[in-house]
Structure formats: C-alpha cells, structure tokens
Amino acid sequence: MKVLVAVKRVVDYNIKVRPKADGSDVDIANVKMSINPFCEIAVEEAVRLKEKGIASEIVVVSMGSKQCQEQIRSALALGADRGILVEAEAELQPLAVAKCLQAIVDKEQPQLVILGKQSIDGDNNQTGQMLGALTGMGQGTFASEVVVAENAVKVTREIDGGLQTVELKLPAIVTTDLRLNEPRYATLPNIMKAKKKPLDTTTPKALGVDIAARTKTLKVEPPAERKAGVRVADVAELVEKLKNEAKVI
Numbered sequence: 734m735k736v737l738v739a740v741k742r743v744v745d746y747n748i749k750v751r752p753k754a755d756g757s758d759v760d761i762a763n764v765k766m767s768i769n770p771f772c773e774i775a776v777e778e779a780v781r782l783k784e785k786g787i788a789s790e791i792v793v794v795s796m797g798s799k800q801c802q803e804q805i806r807s808a809l810a811l812g813a814d815r816g817i818l819v820e821a822e823a824e825l826q827p828l829a830v831a832k833c834l835q836a837i838v839d840k841e842q843p844q845l846v847i848l849g850k851q852s853i854d855g856d857n858n859q860t861g862q863m864l865g866a867l868t869g870m871g872q873g874t875f876a877s878e879v880v881v882a883e884n885a886v887k888v889t890r891e892i893d894g895g896l897q898t899v900e901l902k903l904p905a906i907v908t909t910d911l912r913l914n915e916p917r918y919a920t921l922p923n924i925m926k927a928k929k930k931p932l933d934t935t936t937p938k939a940l941g942v943d944i945a946a947r948t949k950t951l952k953v954e955p956p957a958e959r960k961a962g963v964r965v966a967d968v969a970e971l972v973e974k975l976k977n978e979a980k981v982i
Contacts, residue, residue, distance in 0.1 A: 734782075734845065735845075736779045736782060736844070737845070737846045738775050739775070739793075739795070739847075739848045740769065740805065740808050741772050741804070741849070742768070742769075742800065743854045744765070745765040748764055748765055756952045768804045768808065769854075770853060771851060771908075774909040774910075776916070778847055778914055779847055784812075793813040796818070796820075796830055798820070798821075798822055799818075805817075806924075806927050809927035810920075810926070810927035813930075814930065816930070817933050818933070820934055825944055826946055829944035831859075831864045832942045833940055836941065836942055837940070844904045845905060845907065846905070847909065848907070848909070849908065850876075861906055864906055870904050873890060873901055874890060874908045875890045875892070876888045876890060876891075876908060877889050877891045877910050877912045878913065886907065887899070888900075888901065
C-alpha cells in the first residue's frame, strides 16, 4: 500500500513569532523553521504503518520555496522513502495546496493520504477537507487512532462530544490530531541516508493548477497585552465590574 504524506514548512513551535514593522506579514528572517507538528505526526503514523508491513512505500510532498527541501529531507530521515517538492515562491493558500495535492494524488495513486489537521501558522484546518471534496475520497479528520484493515481504514475521531469511529473504504484521507502518536527523533545514520533518497521537483504550472490567491491579508499585528487582574471584596463588586467594566453581563 502506498501512503502519501503532506508536510508544511513553518516557524518552529518554540519560536515566538513577530510581525514585520510594516504589519504586512510575520517576520521569518533568520528564524528557525521546522516541519509543522501535526505534519510530523502524519509522517510518524505512516512510518508505523510501514513498520507493521501495511504500507509498502511512503511518499512525502511539500509545497513552497526551495527551502522546503529541508523539511522533506527531515521526513525522509524519519522513514519516508521519497519526496516531491511542488516549488512555488508565492504563498499557497489552502485551496491551492489542495488542488496541487489532488494532482499529485492523481499521478501517484496512493491508497492512503495522511495530513496534519492544520498548520500552526495559518491554523485554517481546511486542506484535508478540501482535498476530500476535490478527489471524492472518504475522509477521517482529527484522528486519534488509525487502524488499517483490508480495503478499509477505521479512524477514531476527536469531536466535541467525545470520540467517534468511522470506517472508510480505501483510498481515503486522514488528518491527524495531537493524540494520534508521539513522533520519533531522526538518528544520525538515517539523516545521512536521507540525503541519498530521491526527491523530485515540480511546479503548480506543470501540474496544471491555478494558485491565484482567494483571500488577502490586510494586516498582521501582535495581540493586545493582557491587563493585570484585580481583586474584588465580594460577589456584589464582582457582578458590578462584570456588568459595567467588562460588559459581559
């Protein structure tokens, strides 16, 4: 079974992001970049499926600048077999990413596509669902457990009311939640081996995909600083402040 995993290059989750001085975007100059944490969980799940003998090949795809090769190589060091970079200098919004993935899926014909449920930069939580709509494949989102059986996959989903288990016919799409697994660390020998694994490059134009932006960022600014709390003498004063100052009741 071939598994396709999408990974995204994002600012490392340990870094405190800052907006640019003109407020046009987030400042990523000289900032450490990493695989999106949810995408790292997706890679780990694919590798575990391969270790169980269920997956025969893991293909990792990323989209963006040439620097995205770093994240693909990181995924290859974790156990993926080969990588595909869809090179684009322009910012790719979720619909454009989903369309590029659709083209890759049509070409590669994977039985299972695994994505992180969202990226920690945009936090859109859209790409997996859009890909499902474009391909017509069944989807199991917010997965906390994945069990692959013959011609089907059972996905336990984290929902507001608890847990929900769905069974999907293959091929299918799964988006990963935090509790699905704990990603491993790449060993030095595997990092060296990853440098020799195949990595192909293509472009949205070669895939026949229109990546025109559908939305426009007007301004990026840090959240307002939180004010210090105050101590009240009794319930009456608390109610008065909630009503007249906070205006929440």
